[in-house]
Amino acid sequence: MITINTAEGAVAENHSYQLRTPVLIIRFGTTQVQIATAQADRVTAAEVEFARQLAREANDFARSVERTFRGRRSA
Known part of the structure; x- marks a missing residue:
């Protein structure tokens, strides 16, 4: 890791x-x-699926970080 x-x-x-x-x-x-x-020079269906998964997880990470940031600012 x-x-x-x-x-x-x-x-x-x-x-x-x-x-x-x-x-x-x-x-x-x-x-x-x-x-x-x-x-x-080419993209496979598996690579498209990985890119979508990466985008979803990055979006979830961003929302979690923003939520934590807002929570600390108001505390």
Whole structure:
């Protein structure tokens, strides 16, 4: 297991290209994670499903973080 904590300066970026599949980059200071399809010129149904799952879980994470942030601000 690798744990990378978000902090100021953490960045998530989607890079779309005309001649290859997209690349998602998540950067934490000097550590960077790139998520890409197995092949640069095609996308499988499994990769589409993974991208959808990733989006759902990232959205849930964002809502949980926002809820926690709002709860602490009003406390």
